[in-house]
Amino acid sequence: MSETGRLIEETGLVPKKSRGQNFLTDGATADRQIAYAGISESDRILEVGPGFGALTERLVRESDHVTCIELDEKLADYVSNKFGNDITMVRGDALKIEWPEFDVFVSNLPYSVSTPIIFKLLEKNFRHAVIMVQKEFAERMTAKPGTDQYSRLTVGVYYRSVCKMLETVPASRFNPRPKVDSAVVSLTPRPAPFRVDDEKLYFRITETCFTHRRKKIGTALKNAHIIEKDADLPHLDDRIEVLSPEEIAELSNLIGALRSSP
Ligand code: SAM
Numbered sequence: 001m002s003e004t005g006r007l008i009e010e011t012g013l014v015p016k017k018s019r020g021q022n023f024l025t026d027g028a029t030a031d032r033q034i035a036y037a038g039i040s041e042s043d044r045i046l047e048v049g050p051g052f053g054a055l056t057e058r059l060v061r062e063s064d065h066v067t068c069i070e071l072d073e074k075l076a077d078y079v080s081n082k083f084g085n086d087i088t089m090v091r092g093d094a095l096k097i098e099w100p101e102f103d104v105f106v107s108n109l110p111y112s113v114s115t116p117i118i119f120k121l122l123e124k125n126f127r128h129a130v131i132m133v134q135k136e137f138a139e140r141m142t143a144k145p146g147t148d149q150y151s152r153l154t155v156g157v158y159y160r161s162v163c164k165m166l167e168t169v170p171a172s173r174f175n176p177r178p179k180v181d182s183a184v185v186s187l188t189p190r191p192a193p194f195r196v197d198d199e200k201l202y203f204r205i206t207e208t209c210f211t212h213r214r215k216k217i218g219t220a221l222k223n224a225h226i227i228e229k230d231a232d233l234p235h236l237d238d239r240i241e242v243l244s245p246e247e248i249a250e251l252s253n254l255i256g257a258l259r260s261s262p
Contacts, residue, residue, distance in 0.1 A: 004175040007052045013074050015176050020110025021072070024054040024132070026173040033184055034058045036166055037106050037130045046102035046126075048094040048117060049110050050079045050087075059106060060086040067102065069094045071110075095120065105129035105187075111137070111178070115153060121187070122160040129187040130166070138165050138183035145244045152210040155245045156203070159196075161187045194246045195253065201226075202252040209240035209248075217243075217251075227255055 004023045008015065015021035024030055033055060039045065039062040050056045050068040052075065059066045060083055067088040070076040080089045090097065095116050105126055109117055114133050118141070121129060133141070136149075141157050142165050143149035157163045169182040196202045205226060212220040218236030221227045235243060235251055243251070 002175060004052060007078070008175070011074050011078055013072070016072075018112055019072060020049070020112045021051065022111075022174040022176055022178045023051050024108055024169075024173060025175050026169075027054075029167075029169055029173055029184075030054050030058055032167065033106060033108075033130050033132070034062060036184065036186055037062075037104050038128060039063055039104055039106075043103040043127075044101060046099060046105050046107075048105075048107045051075055051108070053079050053082055055106055055108060056083060056087060067100050069097065069099070099124065101125075103127045105131070108132040108182075118153070118187075119156060122156065122189070126189060130184060131187065132169065132182050132184050134178075135168055135181040135183040138168075138185045141165075141185055146242050148241075150241050152206055155206050155210075155248060157187070158245045159192045159202075161189045163187050192245075192249075194249045196249045197253045198256045201256050202249060205252050205255065206240075206248055213240055215239070221255075227258070231255075231258065233258070 002025055004025050041063055043063050044065040045059050045063050047055055047059060047066065047068045050070055056066065056068060056079060067090060068079060069090045069092065070079060071093050076089055076091045095113060103126055105121060109131055111134050114137055139149045140151045140153050141163050143151065143154045164186050166184040166186055169184060171178050171181050205221065208224045208226060209217055209220045216237050217240055222229055227233065233251065233254055
């Protein structure tokens with residue numbers, strides 16, 4: 001029986017899909033994730049979902065300031081007992097609780113909540129993140145305009161960071177084995193490389209248009225009462241998937257200017 005299989009049996013855990021409980025069994029992949037993170041000893045590290053500690057055991061070797069947030073009581077108990085004072089364990093739902101300040105985020109994310117966790121992460125002030133997500137999700141994070149994968153997630157990620165796909169990880173490297181492959185991505189925050197006059201409007205336009213991605217931009221924005229029926233603006237006959245984040249910003253700035261003109 002594998003080490004993870006043994007731990008599942010020992011703790012009596014019944015892995016839940018709803019909690020994204022697929023545990024990494026490949027030490028070499030975990031080693032590379034830690035190397036990508038480029039941690040220095042004084043860095044404050046945050047890990048969401050330590051599980052049985054595949055990443056945690058490597059993180060504590062790199063830094064004295066490791067905080068883990070774990071929702072599952074059995075896993076939180078296991079990791080607390082194993083690492084003792086080497087970590088700070090925060091029990092609870094990473095979506096609901098306040099995160100401590102951190103410099104580096106390293107996490108094999110529960111796939112069920114990857115999107116809200118990434119959006120929460122992007123609100124924070126940190127230096128670097130190395131994250132495992134579903135491969136298809138990683139492709140959406142790094143997609144180019146004009147592709148099927150290009151989405152609201154792509155625009156949100158690009159607005160706040162440089163995102164790179166580092167490697168793909170086959171489903172066979174997890175227990176229980178998920179249905180799909182995974183990928184490791186890095187996120188390095190930076191200010192948006194273009195001007196946005198009204199951030200709230202930019203994201204509202206992005207969300208509205210991607211929710212109706214097959215509709216023309218003009219139709220989606222008029223239906224949502226973001227622009228008037230007779231508005232004269234560029235791109236209204238296009239679909240959102242062909243517009244780069246910069247072009248969405250230009251459109252958003254024009255709409256903002258129209259709205260504030262008497
Ligand atoms: N880091 C471990 C590994 O690589 O093997 C486990 C990763 S597993 C994909 C996801 C982990 O996140 C599980 O331990 C699960 O219990 C935990 N989890 C799921 N939803 C959570 C949430 N909302 N907040 C905190 N932890 C969560």
